[in-house]
Amino acid sequence: MITVHHLNNSRSQRVLWLLEELGVPYEIRHYQRDAKTMLAPPELRQVHPLGKSPVITDGDQVVAESGAIIEYLCRAYGNDSIVPTASRQAMLDYSYFLHYAEGSAMPLFVMKLVFSEIPRRPMPFFVRPIARALCGQVIKTWLQPQIDNHLAFLEAHLQKQKWFAGDAFSAADIQMSFPVEAAAVRDRVAEKYPALQDFLERIHARPAYQRALEKGGPYSLAG
Numbered sequence: 001m002i003t004v005h006h007l008n009n010s011r012s013q014r015v016l017w018l019l020e021e022l023g024v025p026y027e028i029r030h031y032q033r034d035a036k037t038m039l040a041p042p043e044l045r046q047v048h049p050l051g052k053s054p055v056i057t058d059g060d061q062v063v064a065e066s067g068a069i070i071e072y073l074c075r076a077y078g079n080d081s082i083v084p085t086a087s088r089q090a091m092l093d094y095s096y097f098l099h100y101a102e103g104s105a106m107p108l109f110v111m112k113l114v115f116s117e118i119p120r121r122p123m124p125f126f127v128r129p130i131a132r133a134l135c136g137q138v139i140k141t142w143l144q145p146q147i148d149n150h151l152a153f154l155e156a157h158l159q160k161q162k163w164f165a166g167d168a169f170s171a172a173d174i175q176m177s178f179p180v181e182a183a184a185v186r187d188r189v190a191e192k193y194p195a196l197q198d199f200l201e202r203i204h205a206r207p208a209y210q211r212a213l214e215k216g217g218p219y220s221l222a223g
Contacts, residue, residue, distance in 0.1 A: 002026040002073075003057045005047050007040050008033055009220050011066045011178050012054035016216045018070060018174050020208035024077045028215060066178075067098055070171050082171050090166035097164045097172040105150055105179035112143050112186065151183055151193055158195035169206075177203055185220075 002019065006012045006028045019026045031041050031053065045051035048064045055064040056073075063072045074083050084090035116139065119132040154176075157164065165172040180196055183189050190197045203209055213219055 003029055005029050005031065005044060005053055005055045006216055007031045007053035008217060010053045013212065013216050013219050014066060014174050014178055015054045015056060015069055016212035017209050018073055018171060020211045021082060021174070022073065022077050030217065066102055066175060070098065070175055074171050078171070084165045084168060084170050086166060086168065094165035094170055094172045098175050101175045101179050106182070108143060108147050108150065109179060109182045112139060112147065115139050115143065147187060151187060151196065154180070155193040155195050158199055173203060
């Protein structure tokens with residue numbers, strides 16, 4: 001039996017969704033973030049030394065990292081309906097976006113979150129205006145232009161085809177859901193990027209996505 005070690009409001013929501021799409025039985029072990037630090041609890045280190053989510057166990061096998069988990073589950077339990085084989089381009093797009101989501105997109109959104117949070121953290125009162133100004137400049141002059149460039153790239157891609165790996169839904173769309181949902185929270189996707197907004201509405205309407213939400217619990221990025 002597959003066990004998903006599920007952290008609230010985390011990338012592990014994608015793993016639940018994939019398993020629902022595949023129709024594979026699984027169980028969930030729930031973990032809650034620390035209310036002050038928002039970090040994963042130390043109990044996750046008992047599953048994997050880094051103590052982060054997502055991580056799954058399948059018998060004696062422990063698999064961590066979103067992309068690796070998706071590849072493992074698709075190889076072990078998937079079929080042509082979740083991994084594209086229709087064309088060479090679809091397969092290339094599939095591989096690209098499976099790695100792009102965490103390799104290129106999410107680091108930018110994480111950095112923006114970190115630099116937005118730094119001025120809110122406890123510090124001497126006379127340091128706060130300096131921290132706010134410095135972090136604001138980093139976001140304005142470097143991070144936000146990079147994010148805008150990536151969102152424009154994704155928007156253009158989805159204007160040409162229905163899904164990230166062609167005209168058929170695939171596990172690449174599951175992997176890409178988290179960065180697009182993260183962008184929707186802070187980057188006015190609904191106003192500026194209609195193709196990305198349409199993508200979000202379509203994935204949120206999928207029955208498997210809804211079942212994963214019901215089983216996984218509160219997930220603030222679902223909108």
